[in-house]
Amino acid sequence: MKILVTGATGIVGRHVVDQLVRAGAQVRALTRNPAAAKLPPQVEVVQGDLAEPASVAAALDGVERMYLFPVEERAREVVALARQAGVRRIVVLSAASVTAGLHVSSVEQAVEESGLEWTHVRPCGFMTNMLQLWAPSIRAERVVRYPFADEPMNLIHEADIAAVAVAALLRGGHHGKAYTVTGPGLVTVREQVAAIGAALGEEVRYEEVSRERARELLKAQGGFAAESADLMLGFVEYGGEDPEGGGYADQDWSALMRVWPDVEQVTGRPPRSYAAWARDHVSDFR
Numbered sequence: 001m002k003i004l005v006t007g008a009t010g011i012v013g014r015h016v017v018d019q020l021v022r023a024g025a026q027v028r029a030l031t032r033n034p035a036a037a038k039l040p041p042q043v044e045v046v047q048g049d050l051a052e053p054a055s056v057a058a059a060l061d062g063v064e065r066m067y068l069f070p071v072e073e074r075a076r077e078v079v080a081l082a083r084q085a086g087v088r089r090i091v092v093l094s095a096a097s098v099t100a101g102l103h104v105s106s107v108e109q110a111v112e113e114s115g116l117e118w119t120h121v122r123p124c125g126f127m128t129n130m131l132q133l134w135a136p137s138i139r140a141e142r143v144v145r146y147p148f149a150d151e152p153m154n155l156i157h158e159a160d161i162a163a164v165a166v167a168a169l170l171r172g173g174h175h176g177k178a179y180t181v182t183g184p185g186l187v188t189v190r191e192q193v194a195a196i197g198a199a200l201g202e203e204v205r206y207e208e209v210s211r212e213r214a215r216e217l218l219k220a221q222g223g224f225a226a227e228s229a230d231l232m233l234g235f236v237e238y239g240g241e242d243p244e245g246g247g248y249a250d251q252d253w254s255a256l257m258r259v260w261p262d263v264e265q266v267t268g269r270p271p272r273s274y275a276a277w278a279r280d281h282v283s284d285f286r
Contacts, residue, residue: 002062003169004087006030006050007069009037011128012093015162016067016169017043023170030059053077060085065169068092068107075107079114089117089175091168093161096124096154099180100255102237108178119168120178123161124154124256127183127277130192131284132224133232137217138285143205144193146214147233152186154257157272157280164266179262186257187274199278200285211235 003020007013008029020027021040028044031037037045048056050071056078060066066087068078082090090111098105099122111118134144164181168174187195190206197204209217211233218229230236263271272280 001064002026002028004028004030004059004063004066006048006056006067007093008039008043008045009033010069011126011158012123012161012165013067013069014039015159016165019159019162019166020169023166025170028059028063030056050074050078053081057081057085060087063087065089066091067165067169068111070094070105070107072106075110079110079116083114083116087116089119089169090114091119091121091165091174093165094120094122094178096122096180096182096256098122099178100253117175119165119174119176121161121165121168122178122180123156124180124182125156126158126161127155127274128158128281129224129228129232130155131281133218133221133228134193134196135284136221136225138196138204142197142200142202143207144189144196145207145209145217146189147209147211148188149190149206149208150188152188152257153192154182154186154259155274156181156183156263157277159280160263160267160271164263167266174266179266180255180260181263181271182258182260183271184273185259192274192278195275195278196285198275199282204285 003025005017008017009031017027017029017039029039030048032049034045034047039045046059048059051074053074060082068090070093092107092111094105094108108120137143164179193204193206215229215233218225
């Protein structure tokens with residue numbers, strides 16, 4: 001049985017590949033740049049781009065199951081190609097914002113309407129997102145400058161997202177399920193900074209700053225930090241809407257602050273803590 005992993009070099013995709021390899025699965029990995037993939041040697045790495053469905057067609061040959069990274073604009077074309085190629089099961093990387101009703105996933109819709117076996121994995125915030133925001137200042141100064149010191153956040157280790165996806169790819173009983181996946185408990189910014197310091201064995205200072213100042217600092221970093229600053233700091237909502245526009249009054253915001261049992265129910269073990277994530281990524285902060 002051959003499994004195609006799309007988004008194979010991404011934050012979650014790499015873990016999906018590694019966990020499938022450890023399980024003895026035959027893995028084909030789709031990436032836009034195979035030369036830079038750095039995936040395990042037993043993985044068949046092929047070139048393709050989900051934004052250009054025709055480039056994915058060859059990668060689907062002989063594939064029975066697929067882990068699908070969400071590229072909403074071309075999802076229907078990719079799913080149609082998968083069905084034509086004989087793919088029988090698709091596991092979608094989605095988002096908890098769908099559970100909360102903040103948006104409708106056209107990727108989920110395309111897969112559900114395809115007639116294939118499907119499972120959706122809907123993570124809350126990635127613990128790794130904060131690495132990309134804070135690592136430069138921690139490495140340089142052992143400090144985090146950010147607002148919202150004691151507001152709880154619902155975050156999950158990327159390896160746990162992958163573990164749920166891998167279970168759905170390899171085992172039966174997951175067809176028609178949408179799993180909302182979170183860590184074991186809510187964690188504040190102050191607690192996250194303390195956990196990183198504990199992993200380093202050094203003090204990491206936390207300095208509360210305004211949202212405006214934090215945005216200036218993140219924009220200056222460039223990359224993911226600059227691109228995500230407005231969303232992470234609440235200047236815009238999902239999809240770029242103005243948070244004062246009132247478009248989300250009917251949404252179930254509690255879904256994004258609830259600790260869901262799905263990771264343990266699917267994998268048989270509790271999700272990893274933020275402290276465990278900090279230890280796993282300690283080299284990124286040195």
